[in-house]
Amino acid sequence: MNFDISKYHFRSDKLFNSVLPLYIDELQAISKVVQLKKGEELYREGSMPKAVYRVKKGKIKIQQTSADGKSRIVYIYTVGECFGFRPILCNEMHPVSALILEESEIEVYNGKGFVDIAKRSPNLSFNLVEILSFEFNVWINLIGSLSHKSTKERIALILLILNEKYRTSDIDPIITLSKADIASYSETTEETVVRVLTFFKEQGILSNEAKKVIIKNKRILEIIAEGF
Amino acid sequence: MNFDISKYHFRSDKLFNSVLPLYIDELQAISKVVQLKKGEELYREGSMPKAVYRVKKGKIKIQQTSADGKSRIVYIYTVGECFGFRPILCNEMHPVSALILEESEIEVYNGKGFVDIAKRSPNLSFNLVEILSFEFNVWINLIGSLSHKSTKERIALILLILNEKYRTSDIDPIITLSKADIASYSETTEETVVRVLTFFKEQGILSNEAKKVIIKNKRILEIIAEGF
DNA sequence: AATGAAAGTTGACGACTGTCAACCTCAGTT
DNA sequence: AACTGAGGTTGACAGTCGTCAACTTTCATT
Numbered sequence: 001m002n003f004d005i006s007k008y009h010f011r012s013d014k015l016f017n018s019v020l021p022l023y024i025d026e027l028q029a030i031s032k033v034v035q036l037k038k039g040e041e042l043y044r045e046g047s048m049p050k051a052v053y054r055v056k057k058g059k060i061k062i063q064q065t066s067a068d069g070k071s072r073i074v075y076i077y078t079v080g081e082c083f084g085f086r087p088i089l090c091n092e093m094h095p096v097s098a099l100i101l102e103e104s105e106i107e108v109y110n111g112k113g114f115v116d117i118a119k120r121s122p123n124l125s126f127n128l129v130e131i132l133s134f135e136f137n138v139w140i141n142l143i144g145s146l147s148h149k150s151t152k153e154r155i156a157l158i159l160l161i162l163n164e165k166y167r168t169s170d171i172d173p174i175i176t177l178s179k180a181d182i183a184s185y186s187e188t189t190e191e192t193v194v195r196v197l198t199f200f201k202e203q204g205i206l207s208n209e210a211k212k213v214i215i216k217n218k219r220i221l222e223i224i225a226e227g228f
Numbered sequence: 229m230n231f232d233i234s235k236y237h238f239r240s241d242k243l244f245n246s247v248l249p250l251y252i253d254e255l256q257a258i259s260k261v262v263q264l265k266k267g268e269e270l271y272r273e274g275s276m277p278k279a280v281y282r283v284k285k286g287k288i289k290i291q292q293t294s295a296d297g298k299s300r301i302v303y304i305y306t307v308g309e310c311f312g313f314r315p316i317l318c319n320e321m322h323p324v325s326a327l328i329l330e331e332s333e334i335e336v337y338n339g340k341g342f343v344d345i346a347k348r349s350p351n352l353s354f355n356l357v358e359i360l361s362f363e364f365n366v367w368i369n370l371i372g373s374l375s376h377k378s379t380k381e382r383i384a385l386i387l388l389i390l391n392e393k394y395r396t397s398d399i400d401p402i403i404t405l406s407k408a409d410i411a412s413y414s415e416t417t418e419e420t421v422v423r424v425l426t427f428f429k430e431q432g433i434l435s436n437e438a439k440k441v442i443i444k445n446k447r448i449l450e451i452i453a454e455g456f
Numbered sequence: 457a458a459t460g461a462a463a464g465t466t467g468a469c470g471a472c473t474g475t476c477a478a479c480c481t482c483a484g485t486t
Numbered sequence: 487a488a489c490t491g492a493g494g495t496t497g498a499c500a501g502t503c504g505t506c507a508a509c510t511t512t513c514a515t516t
Contacts, residue, residue: 132360
């Protein structure tokens with residue numbers, strides 16, 4: 001019954017694995033690289049999807065706004081991950097919005113071209129099937145882990161997920177996500193996040209200075225996230 | 229801004245659409261039909277997936293049990309729907325359990341055989357991509373609709389979803405799901421479900437006699453589910 | 457028709473956590 | 487060095503909803 005963080009991360013970085021060079025070249029031909037700044041919007045929920053994206057640098061938050069105007073972060077994409085293919089593949093509007101969290105560089109593949117190539121490349125097709133199936137599992141796991149949990153437990157879990165997202169080398173990752181965004185991801189309020197982080201800090205579990213959160217004791221967070 | 233219930237239902241009944249007769253025959257050859265009684269377990273979370281299923285008769289609830297032993301219904305499959313293919317396609321354990329809600333008849337396709345045929349049939353492959361993509365959207369929509377909502381709103385939404393699941397003809401569907409299951413689906417407790425249903429009944433929105441719930445005023449429920 | 461178990465109902469109570477409001481901190485700019 | 491605005495922090499308060507416990511109803515089986 002060990003805590004397994006990989007249950008909560010997509011595997012979309014494997015999208016192009018073992019796809020024939022022929023198709024890789026075709027994909028190259030229908031793509032371009034764009035630079036985006038913090039706060040910019042890549043796409044908005046309810047809009048028609050136009051492209052598939054791959055993160056070359058930076059971080060993108062995916063969020064959904066409910067009827068009462070409150071938004072909820074559902075995922076954060078980072079280097080190597082691909083996204084935006086789901087609504088394209090089932091001909092639906094974007095159910096979520098994509099917003100740039102920090103200066104990013106993104107490879108943009110033309111949507112129609114991507115679907116066309118996917119239909120011809122068996123390996124790409126089957127990578128999609130695998131990735132989509134797995135992403136669903138990630139969701140089920142996340143939802144299962146977040147429901148029936150106290151805010152403290154939810155925040156602990158989200159911090160652990162963010163800890164992986166913000167990892168760049170072997171040193172302790174520095175989580176620079178705003179308190180409001182951590183709240184939106186943990187399905188709680190900014191005030192509650194501040195209170196819980198203060199509590200965690202008092203317990204020596206993390207440091208929280210100058211808008212930077214650094215996890216010091218991952219094991220205790222895992223125990224809290226699992227509900228003791 | 230009309231309420232659209234189709235956002236909350238999978239489209240797995242389209243799995244075999246336009247698949248060549250050749251492959252349909254092959255699928256037939258690796259399948260068998262089983263009869264199951266209420267309460268029986270089709271598979272359990274954490275187990276290795278062995279088959280893909282198609283409901284010929286009855287209803288199956290998919291649920292996930294969290295660390296503290298509380299379970300949550302994540303979906304209910306009914307006639308025509310296919311399920312169980314996701315973990316097979318990405319080589320993962322079942323993240324959820326499947327339990328028979330009422331006497332059911334299920335077509336069971338051997339998992340390995342199914343994957344093999346899927347890899348050879350482009351249409352089946354692409355149906356999978358489409359269905360998986362869409363199912364993800366259903367989830368995003370459901371989660372988005374359930375979070376940041378009061379229990380009353382959540383229960384209203386689940387009742388509307390169940391109303392479609394229990395529809396058999398043009399007359400008002402009779403929802404025979406137990407209060408405990410409605411609670412598990414709405415992420416609340418049985419007591420709260422009883423209280424809210426009593427309230428809805430007082431408002432003339434539904435009737436609730438002899439373990440049967442019948443929705444009388446769908447429009448009001450939709451307004452409540454959307455948070456007024 | 458009697459029985460027992462499962463399912464459903466009602467009431468009392470209090471903790472959790474969201475809301476509101478005021479205030480503080482800090483980085484970037486003039 | 488003062489200014490400004492976004493982001494962060496703290497306190498007070500109240501409503502929702504989960505928990506516990508007792509009770510009633512329903513239904514399958516004999």
